[in-house]
Amino acid sequence: MTGEPPTGVYWGDTRIIGQLVYFLDDQRILPTGVDREGFSLTYTYNTAHGSFTRRVEVVYGGLIERVSHAPSGLVLRLTPDFSDIFEVRGVVSRDSLGVPKPVAKLSSEGDGVLVHYLGTDSRARVFKVKTNGRLTLNDGLEATPRSGDLTLKVLLTNRVRRPSVTYAKYTEDFPRISADDDLLVRAYESSARDLFSLLEAPPNSWFPLAGVPYFNCVFGRDSLIVGFQTLMFSPRISLSVLERLSTHIGRKVDKHTEEEPGKVVHEVRRGELSGRLTPFKAYYGSVDATPLFVALYHEFKASHPSTPPNSTVERAARMGLEWVTSKIDTHGFLGYTPGVLRNQGWKDSDDSVFHSDGSPLRPPIYLVEAQGYADLALRLAASMGGDQSRRLLEKSSHLREKIGAAFWSPKINYYSEALDGEGERAEIVTSNPGHLLWSGSVEHAQAERIASMLSDPEQLNSGYGVKTLGFHELRHDAESYHNGSVWPHDNSLIIKGLSEYGFTQELDELVSGLLKAYKALGINGFPEHYSGFKACGDLKPKPLGCYPQAWAAGAVFLVTQAILGISVTRGDEGYVVRIKPHLPARLSRLKVGDLHVLGGRLRVDVVRVGGDLKVRYEFTVKPSVQFRVEV
Missing domain, CATH: 2.60.420.10 (Maltose phosphorylase, domain 3)
Structure with a gap:
């Protein structure tokens, strides 16, 4: 991305407000400090006219700004925007699509100003601004205090409510933790708060939206990983994931959206452009969401037999299992041909899957971790009994044998990231094989080699967690999206796998590294990913990507389960x-x-x-x- 940073107020895949900034004597002023408490941020401003504080409180259906001890001459300027999230990200442009941008209309209404935008999708997007100060229309909106205090409300719905009551019920139901390590406790509690902030609309919907601001929508893979992470901590989140995704199960073959019968959706958008003029209104380009859905369904049934998923979920799981088995029966592995997204595993950036010389793989592409997910789905489905149980176990056993034979690389003495359509291995050192520990898809000797590579400080262990790509690989970049940064959710699956195989020393190192990163990041939470430089001297990890991000928040819960070593069969x-x-x-x-x-x-x-x-x-x-x- 280039240009302005993606700051603003977002609602429904739309940046409804581009700027919400303060000026003093016509000069923009910036805060000198910030504190977070619950779902509020308090900013401190030190100016030539004295100091004042600004508190921003996020509520359901809007936000509330409060300024205390405002100096004379202070002005709050609000600029409506209504850019689609894909415009903000630079994915599409109105010029390329030939779609002009309508002008938002501002009008006085009662005790405030109504901002109305009728998009080219014929959908009205509206919010209201109210204040106890003076509100004027001046190339947007300007609010000035009448006295020393200023309150401004941005109302996106007719009714707003604070999250405190629902959050209290959420925390009451969430397992409590105590330990002699304050860092683990703080990471656990802040992660519970971050995850709650991404739940769609509790108590009506406990579905976890993926992340703010870019991915505040339905994401199949992300939400399914969160479902596994919270299975013993907040199973209603896991169940909500299954229920929501079952309504988006593929029904037909659509080359534009890559939908197929039984395939689980990758991404669902509601923006003016992204939800109408791109395949992402409901896009199915992921190879791993479907086996993860099948696995979570059966894992949920095993862990919570007294709360069976509804018939829609059950039907979707059957369809998903048929999709997985048909792909394996036809191709031997679970793979994909590049579509709208070139790479369709969790590392879905264009440059994240490659041969050791940097060249791309020839399709179809078979990712190593996706085979583990498929194996897990087959085994868990078989464990529930029934007529297909024996057949599914045989498929699982055969698949595990093929994973070992096809993906193991004598050249790097490790599992390859992927195979291409001609059977050539992507012989690079990545974190992907660590997911085979979580899925239980390798024998102990091979698992030991995976654990060794993951914890090796010369390969993948940054000291702040496992990196996505080894230090010595051609495309390594410690601040990239998937080629050398550290992802908390990735580490949580790896740590859970280490626990299952009994690799206590490696688990110790990686848990300690993750908690060290939590402290060094300094944001009281885990971001989507962070820089993967070696932990040495004063060099601290840099937060990257979205924050909060659902599967980053969920990482601590799966790590806690791994430390306790709890499983249900x-x-x-x-x-x-x-x-x-x-x-x-x-x-x-x-x-x-x-x-x-x-x-x-x-x-x-x-x-x-x-x-x-x-x-x-x-x-x-x-x-x-x-x-x-x-x-």
């Missing part, structure tokens, strides 16, 4: 809850209360005594199904 004689904790060296005690397990609430307390870990657990609410606990 379904056996012939009921359900099995396993607790095999791996406390990092920085922790001596971790207690998590009221985890959502089998319809009950599980409290786990792990304490290090000498060289041993002592585990105490209690179901504060008993499950309604037959189960046993293994520690």
Whole structure:
């Protein structure tokens, strides 16, 4: 992106306000400090006329600005914009589409000003501005205080409400954490807040929108990963993901949107341009969302048997499983041919999948982690029993054998990122094979090699987390999107996989690195990704991408589950809850209360005594199904 930064007020894939800025004596002024509390930001301004504070509070349906001790001559200027999110990102332009931009109309209405924009999609986008000060129309809106204080409200709906009541209910239902590591506790609590801020419309919808500002919409893959991350922490989020995505399950073949029967949607947009003149109104270009949907559906049924998903979800899961198995039966692996998006895994930037000499792969492209997701989907579907169980297990076993044979590279002594259509390997060192640990798709010897590469400070371990691309690779760039930065969600899946395979030393290193990054980032949360420079001296990681971002916020919960070593499986004689904790060296005690397990609430307390870990657990609410606990 070039040009102005993407600041503004966004609503429904539209930047409705381009600027909301303060001037003093006709000179723009900037804050000198900022503090965050809940869903409010308080800015401090130090000027030649004295100091004042500005508090911005985000509410459902709008925002509220409050200035205290405003100096004489202060002016707040608000500029309506109504640019589509794809315009802001530089993805499309009105000139290229031949779509002129209508002019927003401003009119006085009662105690405020109504801003009305009728888009070329015939949809009206409207907001109202109210203030206790003076409001004038001057190439936009200007608000000035009548006295020392100024309040301005931007109202996007007829009714606004503060999130405090709903947030209180959310936190009451969310498992509580205590530990002798304050950093883990702070990361957990701030992540819970960040994730809540991205929920679509609780308590009516608990669906996690992907991230602010670029991806504040339905994203299939992102939301499914969040579903796994929150499965034991807020299962209504997981269920909401399944329910929403099931309404977008592919029904037909559409080459424009890349829809296919049984395929799970990648992205859904509602903007004036993005929601009408691009394939992204409902775009299906992802190879991994469908196996992730199938896997989450069956994992949810195993973890929460007393809350079965509805028939629409069940039907979508059947269709998704058919899509996965048909692709594997036809091609041997799960792959894709580049479409609107050239790369269709989670690393979907144009330059993220390549051969070691930098050349692109010839389609179709088979990503290593997508095969792991498919294997996981097949195994979990088989674990639920039924007529297809044996056939699905055989497919899963055969797929795992093929992953090992086809993707393992003797040249780099590691798994390749991908195969191309001619069977050539992309022999570069990436984080992608780490997802095979999460999906459980490799034997222990191969898993050990993956764990070693991921934790190697000369390869992928930055000291602040696992990087997307190795230090020595041709396209390495520590501040790039997918070629050398660190993604929290990526690390959370890797850490969960390390826990499952029992690699405690590597888990210790990566958890410590992630928490170190949380502290060094200095934003009281995890961004979408951050720079992947080596952790040394005074060099700190740089926040990059969106913030908050749903699967970045969800990372801490999956990491917490990995530390506790909790898993749920379904056996012939009921359900099995396993607790095999791996406390990092920085922790001596971790207690998590009221985890959502089998319809009950599980409290786990792990304490290090000498060289041993002592585990105490209690179901504060008993499950309604037959189960046993293994520690």
